[in-house]
Amino acid sequence: MTITPSNHGINTSLGDEGLGQQPWWVEQWMELINSYRYKKRLERAWTYAREGNVTSIRFEGRRVHARVQGTGEDPYKVKLWLDVLNDEDWRYVLEALTQKARWSAQLLAGIMPADIERAFAASGRRLFPFKLQEVRSECSCPDKANPCKHISAVYFLMGERFSEDPFVLFQLRGRTRTKLLEDLAEYRRKALETLAAEAAKHADTPSDPSESTVSADNEQPTPPHPAVLDPTLWWRYDASLDADLVVITPAMEGDTGLDAAGELPLAEEPRFPNSKQQFLNHLRSQGQALGQQALIAAMTAGGG
Structure with a gap:
């Protein structure tokens, strides 16, 4: 993978607009380089990054290879890499990612989950x-300092790549985008198979108490609620209600299921820049209309 650095790179604390407009994962990456104590070297590196001295950046597997034109005739060769996670570490990470569908959905939408480090904490490692x-x-x-201004210039421009594709961070830790998504799909498939097997096991459990396993106190075990075996019963309530105790009110203004769900991980479509907002507005209007219909139906039933 090769990218051509532009003269309008990412915003950093050395730039004019700061970090405010960048994704949070880019900000976190930039905080590391901006913590470097040799500020003059950083200023020089930012000039290199902004003025096109970084002639090429290649993401090859787990390493980044770049060429940076300095004061000499030939450009300098730069390499950057992170410690990779081994297969055992990735197993813990993937199991954690599988447990939260939101993480998978956000990654598929090109969004880095804000709490992604919680998934990596399961392995005792970090993504960042x-x-x-x-x-x-x-x-x-020949500069003995590390990072030198050439390395720092590449570091700045790597943030631009992370902004475009957060999966590059996973690649530097040892999993390409394709491999990560394939592994996630496989782990989710196995998790669903396990749930199905457990459900089938409960369904096959004999209902006759004489055939059930008794507890250590020789007491018959408490049978499960019928809804455990029949999910269609989850939303039923057959007991009678005192009409004086039932109060039907509309939701508070602006309080819809969409608002409660928070920001949805929807992918952006460059060809239709307003499509995401239009879709959310449509969902919100649909929710309000259906809520009004539900209120009318409930009031009508109550009155009858």
Whole structure:
């Protein structure tokens, strides 16, 4: 994978507009390099990144290869990489990701979940480097400092790539986008099969108490609620209600299921920049209309 750096790179604290308009994962990446104590070197690196001195950046597997034109005749060769997670670490991460459908949905939409580190915590590892020293780097320039201005220039431009595709961070940790999504699909398939097997096991449990396993106190076990075996009973309530105790009111203004769900991980469509907002507005109007119909139906039933 090769990208051509533009002269209008990402905003950093050294830029004019700061970090406010960047995705949070880009901000976190930038915080590391901006913590570097040699500010003059960073200013020089930002100039290199902004003025096109980084002539190429290639993301090859788990490493980033770049060429940066310095004061010499030939560009310097730069390498950056992160420590990768082994298969056992990734197993813990994938199991954690599988447990929350929201994480998978956001990643599929190109959004980095704000609490993604919770999934990595299961393996005792991190997705983002905790400190700048965890970003491994090499440069062919004679400067003994690390990171030098050439490495730092590449570091700045890597944030631009992360903004476009957060999966690059996973790639640097040892899982490409394709591999990660394939593994997620496989883990989710296995999880669904396990749930189905458990449901079938409960369905096959004999209803005769004499055939059931008794507890250690020789007491018959409490039978499960019928809704456990028949999900269609979840939304039924057959007991009678005292009409004086039932109060039917409309929802508070602006309080809809869509509002309660929070921001939905919808992908953006560049060809139709307003499509996402139009879709959300349509959902909101639908929710309000259906809520009004439900209120009318409830009031009518109550009156009868």
